[in-house]
Amino acid sequence: xxxxxxxxxxxxxxxxxxxxxxxxxxxxxxxxxxxxxxxxxxxxxxxxxxxxxxxxxxxxxxxxxxxxxxxxxxxxxxxxxxxxxxxxxxxxxxxxxxxxxxxxxxxxxxxxxxxxxxxxxxxxxxxxxxxxxxxxxxxxxxxxxxxxxxxxxxxxxxxxxxxxxxxxxxxxxxxxxxxxxxxxxxxxxxxxxxxxxxxxxxxxxxxxxxxxxxxxxxxxxxxxxxxxxxxxxxxxxxxxxxxxxxxxxxxxxxxxxxxxxxxxxxxxxxxxxxxxxxxxxxxxxxxxxxxxxxxxxxxxxxxxxxxxxxxxxxxxxxxxxxxxxxxxxxxxxxxxxxxxxxxxxxxxxxxxxxxxxxxxxxxxxxxxxxxxxxxxxxxxxxxxxxxxxxxxxxxxxxxxxxxxxxxxxxxxxxxxxxxxxxxxxxxxxxxxxxxxxxxxxxxxxxxxxxxxxxxxxxxxxxxxxxxxxxxxxxxxxxxxxxxxxxxxxxxxxxxxxxxxxxxxxxxxxxxxxxxxxxxxxxxxxx
Amino acid sequence: xxxxxxxxxxxxxxxxxxxxxxxxxxxxxxxxxxxxxxxxxxxxxxxxxxxxxxxxxxxxxxxxxxxxxxxxxxxxxxxxxxxxxxxxxxxxxxxxxxxxxxxxxxxxxxxxxxxxxxxxxxxxxxxxxxxxxxxxxxxxxxxxxxxxxxxxxxxxxxxxxxxxxxxxxxxxxxxxxxxxxxxxxxxxxxxxxxxxxxxxxxxxxxxxxxxxxxxxxxxxxxxxxxxxxxxxxxxxxxxxxxxxxxxxxxxxxxxxxxxxxxxxxxxxxxxxxxxxxxxxxxxxxxxxxxxxxxxxxxxxxxxxxxxxxxxxxxxxxxxxxxxxxxxxxxxxxxxxxxxxxxxxxxxxxxxxxxxxxxxxxxxxxxxxxxxxxxxxxxxxxxxxxxxxxxxxxxxxxx
Ligand SMILES: Cc1cc2nc3c(=O)[nH]c(=O)nc-3n(C[C@H](O)[C@H](O)[C@H](O)COP(=O)(O)OP(=O)(O)OC[C@H]3O[C@@H](n4cnc5c(N)ncnc54)[C@H](O)[C@@H]3O)c2cc1C
Numbered sequence: 001x002x003x004x005x006x007x008x009x010x011x012x013x014x015x016x017x018x019x020x021x022x023x024x025x026x027x028x029x030x031x032x033x034x035x036x037x038x039x040x041x042x043x044x045x046x047x048x049x050x051x052x053x054x055x056x057x058x059x060x061x062x063x064x065x066x067x068x069x070x071x072x073x074x075x076x077x078x079x080x081x082x083x084x085x086x087x088x089x090x091x092x093x094x095x096x097x098x099x100x101x102x103x104x105x106x107x108x109x110x111x112x113x114x115x116x117x118x119x120x121x122x123x124x125x126x127x128x129x130x131x132x133x134x135x136x137x138x139x140x141x142x143x144x145x146x147x148x149x150x151x152x153x154x155x156x157x158x159x160x161x162x163x164x165x166x167x168x169x170x171x172x173x174x175x176x177x178x179x180x181x182x183x184x185x186x187x188x189x190x191x192x193x194x195x196x197x198x199x200x201x202x203x204x205x206x207x208x209x210x211x212x213x214x215x216x217x218x219x220x221x222x223x224x225x226x227x228x229x230x231x232x233x234x235x236x237x238x239x240x241x242x243x244x245x246x247x248x249x250x251x252x253x254x255x256x257x258x259x260x261x262x263x264x265x266x267x268x269x270x271x272x273x274x275x276x277x278x279x280x281x282x283x284x285x286x287x288x289x290x291x292x293x294x295x296x297x298x299x300x301x302x303x304x305x306x307x308x309x310x311x312x313x314x315x316x317x318x319x320x321x322x323x324x325x326x327x328x329x330x331x332x333x334x335x336x337x338x339x340x341x342x343x344x345x346x347x348x349x350x351x352x353x354x355x356x357x358x359x360x361x362x363x364x365x366x367x368x369x370x371x372x373x374x375x376x377x378x379x380x381x382x383x384x385x386x387x388x389x390x391x392x393x394x395x396x397x398x399x400x401x402x403x404x405x406x407x408x409x410x411x412x413x414x415x416x417x418x419x420x421x422x423x424x425x426x427x428x429x430x431x432x433x434x435x436x437x438x439x440x441x442x443x444x445x446x447x448x449x450x451x452x453x454x455x456x457x458x459x460x461x462x463x464x465x466x467x468x469x470x471x472x473x474x475x476x477x478x479x480x481x482x483x484x485x486x487x488x489x490x491x492x493x494x495x496x497x498x499x500x501x502x503x504x505x506x507x508x509x510x511x512x513x514x515x516x517x518x519x520x521x522x523x524x525x526x
Numbered sequence: 527x528x529x530x531x532x533x534x535x536x537x538x539x540x541x542x543x544x545x546x547x548x549x550x551x552x553x554x555x556x557x558x559x560x561x562x563x564x565x566x567x568x569x570x571x572x573x574x575x576x577x578x579x580x581x582x583x584x585x586x587x588x589x590x591x592x593x594x595x596x597x598x599x600x601x602x603x604x605x606x607x608x609x610x611x612x613x614x615x616x617x618x619x620x621x622x623x624x625x626x627x628x629x630x631x632x633x634x635x636x637x638x639x640x641x642x643x644x645x646x647x648x649x650x651x652x653x654x655x656x657x658x659x660x661x662x663x664x665x666x667x668x669x670x671x672x673x674x675x676x677x678x679x680x681x682x683x684x685x686x687x688x689x690x691x692x693x694x695x696x697x698x699x700x701x702x703x704x705x706x707x708x709x710x711x712x713x714x715x716x717x718x719x720x721x722x723x724x725x726x727x728x729x730x731x732x733x734x735x736x737x738x739x740x741x742x743x744x745x746x747x748x749x750x751x752x753x754x755x756x757x758x759x760x761x762x763x764x765x766x767x768x769x770x771x772x773x774x775x776x777x778x779x780x781x782x783x784x785x786x787x788x789x790x791x792x793x794x795x796x797x798x799x800x801x802x803x804x805x806x807x808x809x810x811x812x813x814x815x816x817x818x819x820x821x822x823x824x825x826x827x828x829x830x831x832x833x834x835x836x837x838x839x840x841x842x843x844x845x846x847x848x849x850x851x852x853x854x855x856x857x858x859x860x861x862x863x864x865x866x867x868x869x870x871x872x873x874x875x876x877x878x879x880x881x882x883x884x885x886x887x888x889x890x891x892x893x894x895x896x897x898x899x900x901x902x903x904x905x906x907x908x909x910x911x912x913x914x915x916x917x918x919x920x921x922x923x924x
Contacts, residue, residue, distance in 0.1 A: 066824065066871065069871050070824065070871070074871075075869060075870045075871050075872070079871070080569070080570070080869060081868075081871075082566045082570060082868075083560075083562060083563075083566075083868075085563070100559075101560055102559055102560060105559065133837065240570055349558065352563075388743075389743065390563075390566065390567070390570060390571065390743060391570050391571065391743075392570075392571050392572075392675045392678075392741070392742050392743050393570075393674075397678070397682075397741035397742060398740070398741035
């Protein structure tokens with residue numbers, strides 16, 4: 001039994017920390033309880049191998065809104081974002097395609113592959129830009145409750161409708177297409193260069209258990225394009241010291257406003273009295289009491305682990321049980337003795353870009369084929385970055401760290417044996433595939449960290465290791481995230497709120513669920 | 527057009543052929559497309575800038591101290607051997623001529639680096655003094671090595687001694703066997719050093735630095751990146767943030783160091799120096815202008831763009847054409863240079879305002895033009911510098 005807080009936040013991921021910072025800034029007495037020994041959740045940097053810092057899970061940033069950066073004065077607290085050079089995709093015939101921060105350079109590069117695609121590319125990016133602008137307000141608003149919209153909700157829906165109409169007929173047509181089509185089919189309507197379609201389509205499969213030809217993936221393309229519009233960088237970028245630096249900056253801001261933050265403090269139960277949350281019980285037996293309890297964990301943890309089923313309506317229980325996670329991404333982090341050599345890479349500045357292994361659309365779809373049957377891709381899609389090429393603080397002088405995001409790996413891959421065997425087999429498939437494109441990689445590896453979706457779940461408590469706390473699919477977005485009726489950060493239990501990536505607008509390092517939830521809590525006068 | 531001793535290397539690396547002229551010296555603006563990489567190297571790793579073209583004067587002899595103390599506004603007798611001073615200097619009316627760094631190399635031996643050539647002014651003031659003034663501009667080449675990893679790199683090449691070099695210290699040492707002078711100074715507001723070397727060793731020094739520098743991601747940086755860093759550091763640039771009183775004809779174009787926020791470098795109570803009397807009077811009546819930082823309110827800027835149905839756009843380059851500043855419709859000063867600060871995520875500017883508006887927190891209006899239409903965005907007065915990482919002065923790590 002300890003002192004009384006205005007808000008107890010369960011989970012020190014970047015969303016929990018963001019909520020804490022906003023609440024503390026508004027004068028609330030806040031405590032954050034994180035189960036792990038470090039803060040950050042999926043946005044964390046850890047020195048797993050001495051001298052080498054891994055950006056363990058997330059690795060690039062684009063969706064963090066300038067609004068949050070300004071409100072919380074994050075640069076003052078250590079935010080240090082740098083633009084990525086672009087992307088480099090080696091092909092199986094020894095050729096490659098690259099994109100650059102500068103669009104003219106990108107167009108010139110596309111021209112090597114197709115004059116037609118080069119000419120049309122600016123039209124494509126203008127369209128994406130307009131579509132992103134059209135849906136942008138959605139990402140910063142509290143979703144209306146379509147079942148009981150109320151005056152506010154109706155106004156929101158009307159404004160949104162009006163806003164989308166400003167797109168004009170033709171673009172609205174594209175908007176409906178992008179909301180429903182597969183990334184592959186959508187892109188085929190624009191481009192003829194297969195590897196160009198593959199690199200663009202690969203964005204659409206991130207974090208989903210869908211292939212580039214599955215309907216719904218075009219929307220994910222748009223979701224990630226939004227960062228280019230409104231993000232802090234207008235392109236993908238990285239944080240000095242890994243994405244943990246973002247969480248550290250938010251934590252530092254929260255502390256500066258008076259928030260208390262505790263690590264090694266797993267919560268086992270939200271204490272509910274008379275249908276009202278009054279505190280939490282920690283694993284060590286401590287109980288902490290407060291006026292509100294805010295879960296920054298995923299929906300399953302929020303509703304099915306931390307509270308009792310009897311305190312929830314059965315329809316909600318059912319909806320949460322049906323919520324799809326299906327973690328499909330793995331991660332391999334490498335400590336390297338030197339720089340990998342991609343023979344296809346002609347411009348060495350691309351070492352500072354993202355190296356993508358997605359040489360063709362068939363390659364991507366085949367990677368998905370393996371995953372349909374509870375397996376990892378024999379030859380997976382990979383997004384690699386080498387932060388130490390711009391940030392010497394990541395590795396000892398002359399050495400490097402490589403972060404490899406891998407799609408697909410399943411939560412259960414029983415054909416490979418026990419969990420350790422599954423992990424080893426997956427890690428080997430990743431390195432073997434990478435070695436096809438960077439043959440010297442195996443000689444450089446000093447240490448290797450391999451994470452399957454199951455490992456991610458073990459470490460972070462994210463159900464089935466889904467990177468977004470639940471798939472980014474249309475039926476799990478906006479007023480349906482995590483489920484219709486409960487998309488406004490509240491829960492059926494009074495004074496119990498949710499603010500993780502399983503709430504609107506979803507996954508990624510955005511801080512927005514944390515901010516919007518804090519605003520609602522303040523609005524409720526809590 | 528003159529080339530510095532590093533030209534064989536800088537010209538090789540300047541893929542973009544993007545040069546400009548600085549006092550008729552060739553100067554790299556940016557080496558490769560997108561100068562923000564060079565900017566981030568300064569703030570994240572380390573980077574070098576060729577400073578060979580800076581005018582340099584070796585001033586020595588029994589009256590060297592006397593001469594300098596007569597010219598500059600700082601008290602040179604307080605500058606011990608092995609230390610460097612930042613100082614402005616003025617004309618008789620107390621208007622600034624230039625500013626620069628004064629290094630005390632040995633007993634009675636100094637080196638002054640300046641923005642503009644200054645031999646005439648030095649000699650003119652040295653009449654009847656026992657002092658020698660040598661223009662060493664072309665007999666010393668220089669590199670500014672700046673960034674959080676500059677110390678680690680230098681340490682590897684010249685030994686542990688470098689660790690002891692405090693902010694604004696200068697020492698003679700060797701880098702990979704090449705005799706050099708190293709001062710812990712720079713124009714970026716970051717941890718950093720300036721290295722002086724005989725021109726015949728310049729290319730070799732460059733090569734040694736880059737060989738060892740690869741492990742610290744050393745790259746060269748040009749003037750575009752330098753401009754962004756020096757504005758973040760709140761450092762003024764001659765001909766941009768102020769004019770030399772020797773080069774302008776109209777009174778209103780001149781500035782005093784007190785108006786420029788350099789009062790801390792004006793020691794009014796020391797023995798006689800040029801401009802002392804005028805500056806004393808100015809101090810007594812209060813300077814007519816105050817130099818401050820401005821942070822543009824991005825929400826208000828975004829609203830202006832929205833009037834044009836455009837999203838907020840912030841060009842990545844620094845700018846240096848003066849912009850009017852208003853309060854309630856009345857002009858109260860001007861912003862003289864500014865930049866988007868990628869690290870602070872702010873649009874910042876250095877400005878000269880009427881003193882009653884100079885209090886931090888004061889909100890003013892800054893002119894912005896979109897499609898040649900004049901608009902006003904809100905901006906808030908802040909103290910300079912905008913960016914001041916502890917590592918700049920600290921003896922610890924990054
Ligand atoms: C492998 C991987 C790669 C990714 N790559 C990117 C990327 O490059 N760019 C990008 O923008 N996004 C990326 N993402 C997604 C992004 O990182 C996440 O969506 C985001 O960080 C989630 O933040 P959060 O605060 O909502 O949740 P989390 O970061 O999951 O935080 C939840 C926190 O709660 C803690 N917790 C759980 N249970 C308890 C309990 N009972 N008691 C106390 N604490 C508890 C956890 O330890 C964790 O710290 C990636 C995610 C993964 C997993």
